[in-house]
Amino acid sequence: MYINIDEIKNNKNEIVIDYNDKISFENELYPVQAKLHFKICDNIMQIEGNVKGNTKLICNRCLKENDYRFSYKINELYALDSLLDKYPDEYEIKDGNFVNDLNGEKEFNVDDFLYQIITINLPNNYVCDINCIENDENIKKYFKNSDIDPRMEIFKEIIVKEKE
Numbered sequence: 389m390y391i392n393i394d395e396i397k398n399n400k401n402e403i404v405i406d407y408n409d410k411i412s413f414e415n416e417l418y419p420v421q422a423k424l425h426f427k428i429c430d431n432i433m434q435i436e437g438n439v440k441g442n443t444k445l446i447c448n449r450c451l452k453e454n455d456y457r458f459s460y461k462i463n464e465l466y467a468l469d470s471l472l473d474k475y476p477d478e479y480e481i482k483d484g485n486f487v488n489d490l491n492g493e494k495e496f497n498v499d500d501f502l503y504q505i506i507t508i509n510l511p512n513n514y515v516c517d518i519n520c521i522e523n524d525e526n527i528k529k530y531f532k533n534s535d536i537d538p539r540m541e542i543f544k545e546i547i548v549k550e551k552e
């Protein structure tokens with residue numbers, strides 16, 4: 389879905405959209421709903437609203453894939469034209485406030501915008517449950533790599549003693 393910047397300007401600098409579509413994460417499509425309020429003031433476009441949906445995340449401990457529901461608030465600022473050209477002296481200050489720059493682009497890609505908002509907010513170290521333990525495969529690997537079970541040392545000793 390694209391929003392035309394001039395369309396917002398022609399609509400008294402404001403537009404509200406209800407987004408209900410599918411976005412691709414890791415080559416799979418997931419339903420996403422969003423309410424977005426676009427407002428333009430001079431060279432700045434503000435996007436306020438929220439986005440929710442579900443995707444799948446892999447647990448860092450058990451490595452199982454789980455359904456993950458997300459819901460994020462949105463409040464982003466965009467410069468319609470490059471701030472660097474218009475206010476070269478202020479760029480450094482503004483850069484910290486709004487990193488986003490449309491560089492005069494007239495078509496705003498809503499799918500791409502939401503994809504970025506979601507991927508930035510998704511947890512990096514996702515664990516499916518606070519009590520999650522590593523899966524069997526990981527435990528087996530651990531035992532294979534470790535030295536002989538220390539409890540077996542007792543039996544070795546007993547065998548040696550019998551021989552004496």
Ligand SMILES: [Zn+2]
Pocket residue numbers: 447448449450451452515516517520521
């Ligand atoms: Zn887990």
